[in-house]
Structures are given as structure tokens and as C-alpha cells.
Amino acid sequence: MSAEPTIQATADDFEVAEANYRTDKRALFSGENLFGGFSQILLIIWALMVILPFAWMIMTAFKTDPEIIFHPWAWPESFQWNNFSRAWEEARIGSYFKNTLIVVSCSVFLTLLFSSMTAYVLARFDFPGNRWIFYMFMAGLMFPVFLALVPLFFLVRDFNNLFGLTNNLPALILVYVAYSLPFSVFFLTSFFKSLPSELAEAAIVDGASHYRTFFGVMLPLARPGLLAIGIFNVLGQWNQFILPLVLNPNPDTYLLTQGLAFLAIQQGYQNDYSALFAALVITMIPILVVYILFQRKLEAGLTAGALKG
Amino acid sequence: MNHGKYRLIIPFLAPALLLYAVFVLYPYASAVKNSFYQWRGVSANKTYIGLDNYRRLWDDDNFRIALSHNAQLLIVLPLVTISLAMLFAALFVQGGRGVRGADFYRVVFFFPQVMSVVIVGVLWQYIYHPNSGILNSGLRAIGLASFAKPWLGSAQYALWAVAAVVIWQSVGFYMVLFVAGMQSIPWDFYEAARLDGASRFAQFKDITLPLLWENIRVAIIYIAIAALDLFTIVAVMTEGKPNRASDVVARFMYEQAFTNSMFGYASAIGVVLLILTFCLAILLLILSRRERLEF
Known part of the structure; x- marks a missing residue:
């Protein structure tokens, strides 16, 4: 069996x-x-x-x-x-690196602050003109920067004269912020809309002012959105070329991308290829680090932006 | 919730609105106005000349050359970029199961997109270097010396050598965009199609393509708008050389403004390019409109 x-x-x-x-x-x-x-x-x-x-x-x-x-x-x-020390010292990549770091950190901070304030108001409050302001920012997503270059060049010159500035970087920071606003406002507005409103209402009921509610309750809640748009802006502004090229013609305050382009052109006369390649690597490292740390977030943010925009 | 809300709204909106008005809205409006003036940068010598800048533009051969390059890129860039991105996305998704090493490919393919265009441009300038570049020396090493060209130095190849770099940089981004779309298509659709004997190509044409259309549409519009700009990559790699063989309108405009100090003329170029970009975007939006499929 x-x-x-x-x-x-x-x-x-x-x-x-x-x-x-x-x-x-x-x-x-x-x-x-x-x-x-x-x-x-x-x-x-x-x-x-x-x-x-x-x-x-x-x-x-x-x-x-x-x-x-x-x-x-x-x-x-x-x-x-x-090669690296030569690029850093003699080719002045070190000083361009420092300038870029200053500009990008200031302008990303201001971009996050101003765009989250604007987005919060646009997402959470009804008032006449709300939609208009939103669409006005959205229009900025459509315009190509190069059309504004000529007036911007003279505007920044007048701005520096007005405030007695000899350094172009403060004006450049403000221009970076202005051109980063449309996408950041767009992104954060939908983010604030998606947050639960009960917490903010509870805070108001508890007697917190509108300011305390925003900085103490809403901003911490929005941290993932702020992080995503912050990384996006860090990379975008770190890589920015056309704005500093036009608005920051003084070699002492060059940013990294300008410095690289300048070195590449100078290259033809000096034949210091090795320093140029070292400079490329130095410029790439921060991007590589940010990319490896935040790859998923960045990818999600960029593609979501493409589909909604 | 409404108690004293304007005390919040006004100060919260003010900084962004002020910066946006001064550094974005005003320059655009001002550029349009400048395009009607002859102006070499000194305010005293600003003379109104009506549409003369635009008339002159119409007859400017150098402008036409640059514009024709943008027009050619407008056809080639979307076609090649989207085809390659679709191919990789299809290979990548493999009908829902995912290819081995998917995460690795995703990270690698996407990387050039986050890289600065200046780094990419300078790097490829040396890859294309006639003698010391890895492209030509590699071709010579494997016995294909006749394919080694003076890429960026030749009127015949310069524009396409730059275009190849643009495609190389952006394919990964569009692949990720398409992968996201493909992964949201239910796997049963393909299963059912296969039971009915549909070939892989038929599955692609009748399931993937229609359900992915919204993503493809976005890609077409994005790439088309980018094809009308391309300032940075051209400025860094060739400056439009040799003899304007790789020039594009945005770089031509930059030259008119900041090399020749013809600010009024440059503004007219900018306005024309803006109008073209706008019309193109609207045209593409209308042409690519299809009924949205819900699934």
C-alpha cells in the first residue's frame, strides 16, 4: 500500500x-x-x-x-x-567655493522663510486676491530668465548704488530668492493644504497668536515639505550660472560655476588641465553628497513638480 | 480663525511679493518696453524707434541661423530623449516585477540631471577634445580612427555634439518620470492582454502608451521649452562656434546685450523668443490633448 x-x-x-x-x-x-x-x-x-x-x-x-x-x-x-591645492589656492576655487556657500545658504534660508509664509497664507486664508496672487507666482514658472537679464543687470547696478554696496552678492542673493519663489510657493501651497487643520485651530483656540501658530505648530508639521523644497533649491542655486554670469561680473566675488567657466576659457592659454579637472571634482562633491543623502526625496520632488506643474 | 487675520496676511505676503515684483515682474515688463528703443546702456541716449528692432531682427542672418538651430533641436531633442527614456523605463519596469539592480540603475541614470550644466559642459568639452579626449582616443584605440572627428570644432558636428550632451543629461529624469507612470498601471491589464495573445509591442501601443500619455505630454512640453533656451550648455561648450554653427537664440541675445551693448535689440530678441515659447507651449498643450483615461 x-x-x-x-x-x-x-x-x-x-x-x-x-x-x-x-x-x-x-x-x-x-x-x-x-x-x-x-x-x-x-x-x-x-x-x-x-x-x-x-x-x-x-x-x-x-x-x-x-x-x-x-x-x-x-x-x-x-x-x-x-592639483587640488593648486585649484583651491591659485585658481581661486577656494574663494569661489566660499562665495557660493554664502550665497546659497543665505538665499535658500530666505527662500524657505518667505515662500512658506506666503504659501501658508495662500493655502489657509480666504481673502480677496488670494487666487490672483497664486496665479501671479505661477506665471513666473513660465517665463524664461534670459528675457529679464538686461533689465536685471541695470536694476542690480542701481540697487548697489542706492545702498552704497560694492559687493554684488547681497543683490544676487535677493535675485536668487525672487526667482526661486514661484516653484517653492507652488510646492508649499499644496503641502500646507494637505496638512490637517485641526491642530492649527486648536492652537488658536488655546489662545496662541497667528504668529505662534505658524512658527510653533505649522512649520514643524511642514518639515518634510520644507526639506524637499530646500534640497531642490540648494541644488538649483548651487548650479545656477546665467544669473551670476550677468549680475556678478567682478572676479573677486565669482561663484563656482562662473569660476569653472572662466578657468575653462583661460585654459586655452595656460594649459593647466589638471587644476581644471581638480576644480570640476571639487565643485561636484557637494552635489554628489546631497544627491546620495537625499536621492529618493529629490527624485520624488522633481517628478511630482513636473506632473503637477 | 478669522480673528485679526489681516495682521498676519499682510506681513506674511509682503516680503515675497516685494521681491517678486522688483526682481521678476518689473524686469519682464521693462524688457518689453526696452525692445522699442535704441539703447546702448547709457540712459541719456535712449531713443524710441518703434518696431525697428523687430524689423532689423527679421533681416538678421545671424539671428535666423540661431533660430534654425533651435527649430532643429525642437524636433530632435524631444524625439530622441523620450524614445530613449521610454525604452529604459520599459526595460526597467519589466511588466511590474522590476529588473534586477533596479535601484542602482535608478540612482545612476538620474544623477546627470542634478549635476550642474557647467560641470557637464566643461567635462564633455574635454571628452570631445580632438586629440586628448577619451572619445577620439578611444575610437582610435579600437581601430575606428575614421570616426574620430574634431567634434566641437567642426561646423558639421558641433551642434549635434552639444545636443547629444543635452540628451545624455536628461534621459534619466524622464525615465524616472515614465517609470512612476508605468508602475501605476495595473498588472492585470498586461496579463489579460497576454491571454488574448497580444504581442509585447501591441501591449505597449495599446496599454502603456495611452495610460502613460499624461506623463509623455508633460515630457514633450518640458523638453520643447528647454530646446528653445539651451543658453548655458552652448555658452560653456562652444560659445556658438565655429562660425555660429552651434549658436542658439538665447546665446545670440546674450552676445548682443553684453558683448555689443545693444540692449534694445537684445530685448527685442528676448521678447520674440518669449512669444515663440508661449505659442509653442499652448500649441503643444492643445495638440497633445486627449481624453484623460481613468483607471
């Missing part, structure tokens, strides 16, 4: 195994796996096309100039760390 089922089972097993083998074979040769292998190959090729240029850039930053010119694919014979 006991043998028969065993044999039966083995036969079944055999059949199952054979069926599996058949499907495996079919999958292997005609269907899913082939497609899977094919897609892996294409995806790897594109991944290499993305990684290789950056890897080459980092490798090149450690080479000597003759190595860069004559052996572009070769590994550096010895690592030239002094």
Missing part, C-alpha cells in the same frame, strides 16, 4: 519536473529570460555611459598635464594631490 503512492508521487514529481524544464527552456529561449538578459545589457551600457565620464573626470584630476594630454585613458602614474 505504501509503495504505490510513493511511485505515484515520483511519477508526478517527474512530470512536474519535466514541465518545469519545458517552461524553463521556453522561457530561456523565447520569452522572459531572453528579454531580461537583453534589458540588462542595454541598461548596463547606459549606466556605463553615465558613470564613465564622471569616473574619467575624477581619475584625470589626479594626473599630470603631460599624462592628461598624451595618455587620456591611462591610470595616473602617481596621484597628484597638489
Whole structure:
């Protein structure tokens, strides 16, 4: 009695195994796996096309100039760390780095402060003109910056004269804030709308002023939204080129992107390729760090912005 | 909730509104006004000349060259970027199960998008370098020396060499956009189609494409608007050279304003470009309108 089922089972097993083998074979040769292998190959090729240029850039930053010119694919014979100190000191990347850090930190802070105040009011209060103000900010998302360049150039000059400023950076900070407002207001308005209103109402009922309610209750609640839009602005402003190019022509206050473009042009005369590549790496590092730390958030924010906007 | 609300509303709105009015709204309005003046940057010498700047623009061959480049890019950039992004997104999603190493690909593909255009431009300038760049020296090393070109130095290739970099930088962004859309399509749709014997291509055409249309539409409009700008990448990589073979309107405008001090003329160029951008966006919005599919 006991043998028969065993044999039966083995036969079944055999059949199952054979069926599996058949499907495996079919999958292997005609269907899913082939497609899977094919897609892996294409995806790897594109991944290499993305990684290789950056890897080459980092490798090149450690080479000597003759190595860069004559052996572009070769590994550096010895690592030239002094390329980085030369870029930092002589090519003034250090001072451009400091200027960029000052401008971006001030303008991101002000952007977050002003846009969250505006967004909170637009999202939570009914008053005549509410919609108009919102649409006016949205219009700023449509306009290309280059149309405003000429008037902005003269405006910043007049602004500096008016306040007796010899340094362009304060005006540049305000311009950065102004051009970051549309997207930040848009993003934070929908964020404030999505927050529960009970907490704010409870705070008001408890006798907190509108100001206390905003800074003490609503802003902490909005932290995820502020973080997302903050990272977005840090990257956008760190990478900004056209505004400083036009509004900040003084080499002493150059920002990183300006400094890089300037070095790349100067390059033609001085042939200091290695310092230029070191400068590229130095400029890339903060972006890389922010990207690795906040990759998911950034991706979500950027694509959500695209779909809603 | 309404008690004394204006004491909050007014001070909360004031800083943003003030900055926005002074540094955004005023310059745009002022640019439109300047386009009717001949003006070389000294306020005393500002003379009203009506539509003369626009007439001159109409006859300016250099402007036409730049505009024709934008027009060509307007066709090529959306087509190539979206096709590549769709392909990668389809490979990536693999009918709901996800490809092996998905997270790795996602992080890598998206990275160029967050990178500064200046870094990307300078880097590729050296990749394309006629002798010391990895592109040409790589081609020579594998015996394809005849494909090694003076990319950015040649009138024939410069514009397309720059366009390739623009595509390279943005494909990952649109891939992520499409992946998000594809992942929200219910897997049963494909299962049912497969039972009915639909080929992979038919599944793509009849399920993926219509249900992803909203994302594709956004991508078309975004890329088209970007194709009308491209100032930074061109300014950094070629400055429109050689002999304007890679020039675009935005860079041409910059040259008129800040190299030649023709501020009125430059403003007219800006206004024309703005109008073109606007018309294009509206046209694309209307043309790409389809019934929104709810699922």
C-alpha cells in the first residue's frame, strides 16, 4: 500500500519536473529570460555611459598635464594631490567655493522663510486676491530668465548704488530668492493644504497668536515639505550660472560655476588641465553628497513638480 | 480663525511679493518696453524707434541661423530623449516585477540631471577634445580612427555634439518620470492582454502608451521649452562656434546685450523668443490633448 503512492508521487514529481524544464527552456529561449538578459545589457551600457565620464573626470584630476594630454585613458602614474591645492589656492576655487556657500545658504534660508509664509497664507486664508496672487507666482514658472537679464543687470547696478554696496552678492542673493519663489510657493501651497487643520485651530483656540501658530505648530508639521523644497533649491542655486554670469561680473566675488567657466576659457592659454579637472571634482562633491543623502526625496520632488506643474 | 487675520496676511505676503515684483515682474515688463528703443546702456541716449528692432531682427542672418538651430533641436531633442527614456523605463519596469539592480540603475541614470550644466559642459568639452579626449582616443584605440572627428570644432558636428550632451543629461529624469507612470498601471491589464495573445509591442501601443500619455505630454512640453533656451550648455561648450554653427537664440541675445551693448535689440530678441515659447507651449498643450483615461 505504501509503495504505490510513493511511485505515484515520483511519477508526478517527474512530470512536474519535466514541465518545469519545458517552461524553463521556453522561457530561456523565447520569452522572459531572453528579454531580461537583453534589458540588462542595454541598461548596463547606459549606466556605463553615465558613470564613465564622471569616473574619467575624477581619475584625470589626479594626473599630470603631460599624462592628461598624451595618455587620456591611462591610470595616473602617481596621484597628484597638489592639483587640488593648486585649484583651491591659485585658481581661486577656494574663494569661489566660499562665495557660493554664502550665497546659497543665505538665499535658500530666505527662500524657505518667505515662500512658506506666503504659501501658508495662500493655502489657509480666504481673502480677496488670494487666487490672483497664486496665479501671479505661477506665471513666473513660465517665463524664461534670459528675457529679464538686461533689465536685471541695470536694476542690480542701481540697487548697489542706492545702498552704497560694492559687493554684488547681497543683490544676487535677493535675485536668487525672487526667482526661486514661484516653484517653492507652488510646492508649499499644496503641502500646507494637505496638512490637517485641526491642530492649527486648536492652537488658536488655546489662545496662541497667528504668529505662534505658524512658527510653533505649522512649520514643524511642514518639515518634510520644507526639506524637499530646500534640497531642490540648494541644488538649483548651487548650479545656477546665467544669473551670476550677468549680475556678478567682478572676479573677486565669482561663484563656482562662473569660476569653472572662466578657468575653462583661460585654459586655452595656460594649459593647466589638471587644476581644471581638480576644480570640476571639487565643485561636484557637494552635489554628489546631497544627491546620495537625499536621492529618493529629490527624485520624488522633481517628478511630482513636473506632473503637477 | 478669522480673528485679526489681516495682521498676519499682510506681513506674511509682503516680503515675497516685494521681491517678486522688483526682481521678476518689473524686469519682464521693462524688457518689453526696452525692445522699442535704441539703447546702448547709457540712459541719456535712449531713443524710441518703434518696431525697428523687430524689423532689423527679421533681416538678421545671424539671428535666423540661431533660430534654425533651435527649430532643429525642437524636433530632435524631444524625439530622441523620450524614445530613449521610454525604452529604459520599459526595460526597467519589466511588466511590474522590476529588473534586477533596479535601484542602482535608478540612482545612476538620474544623477546627470542634478549635476550642474557647467560641470557637464566643461567635462564633455574635454571628452570631445580632438586629440586628448577619451572619445577620439578611444575610437582610435579600437581601430575606428575614421570616426574620430574634431567634434566641437567642426561646423558639421558641433551642434549635434552639444545636443547629444543635452540628451545624455536628461534621459534619466524622464525615465524616472515614465517609470512612476508605468508602475501605476495595473498588472492585470498586461496579463489579460497576454491571454488574448497580444504581442509585447501591441501591449505597449495599446496599454502603456495611452495610460502613460499624461506623463509623455508633460515630457514633450518640458523638453520643447528647454530646446528653445539651451543658453548655458552652448555658452560653456562652444560659445556658438565655429562660425555660429552651434549658436542658439538665447546665446545670440546674450552676445548682443553684453558683448555689443545693444540692449534694445537684445530685448527685442528676448521678447520674440518669449512669444515663440508661449505659442509653442499652448500649441503643444492643445495638440497633445486627449481624453484623460481613468483607471
